[in-house]
Amino acid sequence: MFIFKDINDYHEQLQSGSISCAEIISYYLQKIEANKKLNAFTDIYAEEAIEKASLLDTKRKNGEPLKKLHGVVIAIKDVICYKNHKVSASSKMLEGFYSLYTATALQRLLDEDAIIIGSCNCDEFAMGSSNENSAYGNVLNALDNTRVPGGSSGGSAVAVQAGLCMASLGSDTGGSVRQPADFCGIIGLKPSYGKISRYGLIAYASSFDQIGIFSRSINDTALLLAIMSGADEFDSTASQNNSSEDFFKQFLQVNDVPGDKKFKIAYFKEALHHPSIDKEIKEKILTLAVELKLKGHTVTEIDFNLLDYVVPAYYVLTTAEASSNLSRYDGIRYGHQTKAKIEDLTEFYKRNRTEGFGKEVQRRIMLGTFVLSSGYYDAYYSKAQQVRRMLVDKTESIFTDYDAVIMPVSPSTAFKFGEKSKDAITMYLADIFTVFANLTGIPGIAVPLFTHSNGMPFGLQVMCKKSDELTLLQLGDYLIKLNTDKN
Numbered sequence: 001m002f003i004f005k006d007i008n009d010y011h012e013q014l015q016s017g018s019i020s021c022a023e024i025i026s027y028y029l030q031k032i033e034a035n036k037k038l039n040a041f042t043d044i045y046a047e048e049a050i051e052k053a054s055l056l057d058t059k060r061k062n063g064e065p066l067k068k069l070h071g072v073v074i075a076i077k078d079v080i081c082y083k084n085h086k087v088s089a090s091s092k093m094l095e096g097f098y099s100l101y102t103a104t105a106l107q108r109l110l111d112e113d114a115i116i117i118g119s120c121n122c123d124e125f126a127m128g129s130s131n132e133n134s135a136y137g138n139v140l141n142a143l144d145n146t147r148v149p150g151g152s153s154g155g156s157a158v159a160v161q162a163g164l165c166m167a168s169l170g171s172d173t174g175g176s177v178r179q180p181a182d183f184c185g186i187i188g189l190k191p192s193y194g195k196i197s198r199y200g201l202i203a204y205a206s207s208f209d210q211i212g213i214f215s216r217s218i219n220d221t222a223l224l225l226a227i228m229s230g231a232d233e234f235d236s237t238a239s240q241n242n243s244s245e246d247f248f249k250q251f252l253q254v255n256d257v258p259g260d261k262k263f264k265i266a267y268f269k270e271a272l273h274h275p276s277i278d279k280e281i282k283e284k285i286l287t288l289a290v291e292l293k294l295k296g297h298t299v300t301e302i303d304f305n306l307l308d309y310v311v312p313a314y315y316v317l318t319t320a321e322a323s324s325n326l327s328r329y330d331g332i333r334y335g336h337q338t339k340a341k342i343e344d345l346t347e348f349y350k351r352n353r354t355e356g357f358g359k360e361v362q363r364r365i366m367l368g369t370f371v372l373s374s375g376y377y378d379a380y381y382s383k384a385q386q387v388r389r390m391l392v393d394k395t396e397s398i399f400t401d402y403d404a405v406i407m408p409v410s411p412s413t414a415f416k417f418g419e420k421s422k423d424a425i426t427m428y429l430a431d432i433f434t435v436f437a438n439l440t441g442i443p444g445i446a447v448p449l450f451t452h453s454n455g456m457p458f459g460l461q462v463m464c465k466k467s468d469e470l471t472l473l474q475l476g477d478y479l480i481k482l483n484t485d486k487n
Contacts, residue, residue: 021053021071069112093356103200120155150180175434177212178446182409185457193441197232205321268304316384323368399465413456
């Protein structure tokens with residue numbers, strides 16, 4: 001029976017002839033079919049996956065060298081465009097829509113011979129923290145079907161959690177990769193803003209959105225990041241640094257000497273002592289801080305008096321951007337068009353958008369339109385921008401003294417379906433520890449380390465200064481190895 005460990009091990013098995021790409025695709029398609037109840041996928045690309053697997057097997061038999069992602073089975077979130085494939089953002093608004101082009105990040109994976117096995121369910125237009133806002137229905141947490149997988153990239157997280165693919169792509173606007181990774185007990189990376197091109201990613205809030213990675217291996221995460229990152233002529237916000245090969249080599253070289261580097265780590269007093277945080281999560285992280293000190297690392301509690309402002313600032317700014325970005329979905333240029341016979345143009349627009357958008361998307365569009373209105377722009381939007389500037393300045397100051405900041409990913413483990421969905425404020429406040437990285441543009445990673453007494457996994461969030469994914473991944477890898485050795 002095939003067991004996926006990491007990409008390097010998989011390639012060794014392929015080269016030894018003990019397995020083939022065709023066999024692996026058959027294995028994953030069977031697993032997806034057996035786990036249909038999880039509702040992780042919106043579309044399966046079975047025929048083309050089988051066809052590409054056969055092509056790759058022929059290449060290998062002919063002696064062609066393996067590309068970096070030869071035969072690696074990857075799933076993508078239903079907000080990432082793939083030419084001639086459906087992309088709906090899990091919304092009725094884009095039901096039946098086929099993409100006209102492929103996202104830059106995805107194309108770079110395809111160029112390295114990855115096999116894309118399907119598109120994953122998510123909260124509609126990536127708006128949600130539980131995957132309860134999808135037009136395709138809820139995604140179920142594979143460890144406990146009564147609990148949410150997290151959101152918005154819940155389907156992508158469960159696809160990796162349940163072993164339905166080797167890695168997957170999500171998007172992270174305020175924690176939508178890190179929080180579901182935490183709830184599902186896997187690795188979830190949100191790179192620095194601009195590290196990966198956003199071209200081909202359906203926009204929610206353009207100054208926050210980033211394509212992120214789910215995996216079970218830090219090495220695989222580093223490899224996928226190296227391949228997807230770099231300049232892109234189609235995205236002016238993408239980093240112009242093209243040293244992805246150097247980045248991956250540096251990562252591997254440093255990781256050949258485990259435990260050699262001593263990290264300077266900070267954690268926010270206001271985060272670890274926040275009234276919302278679960279007692280066990282707090283205790284496990286504080287115990288880990290003590291262990292790290294005993295290993296020779298510097299771990300310091302610091303004051304961060306802006307923590308309670310991050311969620312309000314985040315939701316003011318992201319809903320404002322969503323209001324603008326989603327205005328294009330009017331049912332005339334594209335998007336859902338009502339079948340009702342309406343002669344008034346304004347009423348026609350209203351009906352298209354009311355029928356096409358779900359309740360959570362409608363809520364955020366209306367909130368964003370409100371904060372951008374002439375009477376409230378200065379009171380809300382301008383103030384939120386000022387808070388964002390303060391957060392960026394304070395964060396830059398912190399990273400002059402520390403290599404990393406550690407924080408919980410979520411105040412709790414995966415919660416039950418319906419537990420928070422009737423109270424939008426409670427749901428929004430659950431993002432208190434993740435939105436910070438998106439507001440400031442820094443990279444963040446969720447690493448799975450612990451198991452709660454309720455049986456659900458949870459981990460730790462690590463953040464580093466902007467563009468320092470190297471330290472981020474090294475520290476994440478160190479923490480996982482430390483935890484593995486301890487157990």
